[in-house]
Amino acid sequence: MxxxxxxxxxxxxxxxxxxxxxxxxxxxxxxxxxxxxxxxxxxxxxxxxxxxxxxxxxxxxxETTENSYATRGGLNHIGIVVDDLDATEKKILAGGYKTHNHADYEPGRRFYFNDENGIEFEVVSYH
Incomplete structure (x- = not known):
């Protein structure tokens, strides 16, 4: 270990x-x-x-127009674990950002959003 x-x-x-x-x-x-x-x-x-x-x-x-998922070594997204997914999403939406790809599957609920730098964040809360 x-x-x-x-x-x-x-x-x-x-x-x-x-x-x-x-x-x-x-x-x-x-x-x-x-x-x-x-x-x-x-x-x-x-x-x-x-x-x-x-x-x-x-x-x-x-600025870049690269698709990180198609670029070797590209940053695809940053995953952040939060205690209260709904409260976090409200803060992000209040800032004018759009959330997408909401999902609820084991082991937790999640959504994604892109900031103004083109960085995709996955925000997840585990059950």
Whole structure:
């Protein structure tokens, strides 16, 4: 048996401060750290005490039209477990985002949404 666990993922966004604030609002996370980073960029680490997402921007990141599911190494979605799926969905909808692919199958209920960076999130609550 191993003690390995996923600590973080890192992805590029248009506005790391805005995305950090959204993640804190939607999921009850906190900003663990933020500061300057690679290529004169800015990074925010947002999450809880054991794991986080690192959101990064140089301020000049380009839009993409790639389909991540068809691109080797593409980020397909980020799965987030929440206690109250309905309350979380209300927060996301209140921000003007559209949710899709609602499903209820073992072991839990879920929905998906895309943020303004084109990142797809799967939000799930286990029974």
């Amino acid at each position: 191993t003690n390995a666990f996923l600590e973080h993922v890192n992805f590029t966004v248009a506005d790391p401060a805005k995305t950090a604030a959204q993640l804190c609002n939607w999921f009850g996370w906190k900003i663990r750290w933020h500061g300057p980073s690679k290529d004169n960029g800015t990074t925010y680490h947002v999450g809880n005490d054991t794991s986080y997402v690192a959101i990064y921007s140089t301020g000049t990141s380009a």
